[in-house]
Amino acid sequence: MDFTAIDQKISDLENCIATTVPVTADEPLLVGVDLGTAYIVVVVLNGSREPLACAMEFAQVIKDGLVVDYIGATQIVRRLVGQLEERLGRSLEKAAIAVPPGTGEKDCKTHGYVVEGAGLEVVTVLDEPTAANAVLGVRNGVIVDIGGGTTGLSVIEDGQVVYVADEATGGTHLSLVLAGNYRISFEEAEELKKNRERQGEILSVVRPVIQKMASIVKRHIEGRDISAIYLVGGTCCLKDMEKVMEKETGIPVYKPANPFLVTPMGIAMNC
Ligand code: ATP
DSSP: OOOHHHHHHHHHHHHHHHOOOOOOOOSOOEEEEEEOSSEEEEEEEOTTSOEEEEEEEEOOSEETTEESOHHHHHHHHHHHHHHHHHHHTSOOOEEEEEEOTTOOHHHHHHHHHHHHHTTOEEEEEEEHHHHHHHHHOOSSEEEEEEOSSEEEEEEEETTEEEEEEEEEOSHHHHHHHHHHHHTOOHHHHHHHHTOGGGHHHHHHHHHHHHHHHHHHHHHHHTTSOOOOEEEESGGGGSTTHHHHHHHHHOSOEEOOSOGGGHHHHHHHHTO
């Protein structure tokens, strides 16, 4: 799969995070809110679905896809939306959100209340791997979204989602293993994990956790004719984790240059 166009879009979105330069846009905007275990991300796209603005914050207000700190989550979304509204010089009104596959109706509603509590009308609720596929455009294969708390997967056949699953085991587990191994705090482990120069060494420490993620994928796709695995989610930024996944599953694994912002972008595309 050629990721050139996708990588360019995600790179444009990434560039939006660092800047506070005002942006002008008169057309209706597409807004996506990703309430994650590790990060809350709000993405704004223009009418042509191109990145316009993006704001994010590290937060621990969601656990395994469930809202555990409603007020904290609402405050963060409100803050991020406020920053973006200031940049855009206009108010944001509607948003799409996504939840891990298999999230119950009640928990989906709670996600929605968080975003509505921050002043946005929720117009679409979708599952995370399906959101990612709005960006990837996979026709056949399995999209695996490994975030902070969970490994979610979505099997796609002829462009349609035919199976979804989500299990606890994500980047947080990698950080806990690193914290124990190096005798450092969780926060230090989170930072260490993102240090590309040390990711070779890190991979050998966290390999068993990645093998567990691969075994989750393997179990859920058993008996299906899967020709490709596509990795998204922040945890997949880890260098060479696709190689471990490929070795464990025996299926070709593909990942974009920056798998982190694929799902947030796909959420906004569905607004
Ligand atoms: P979930 O989807 O499980 O609810 P989330 O939406 O917060 O969680 P993401 O934002 O996709 O998940 O990913 C967050 C995880 O990715 C965190 O564990 C974070 O430490 C990890 N992560 C982010 N950047 C990198 C990086 N460069 N290298 C390794 N891990 C990273």
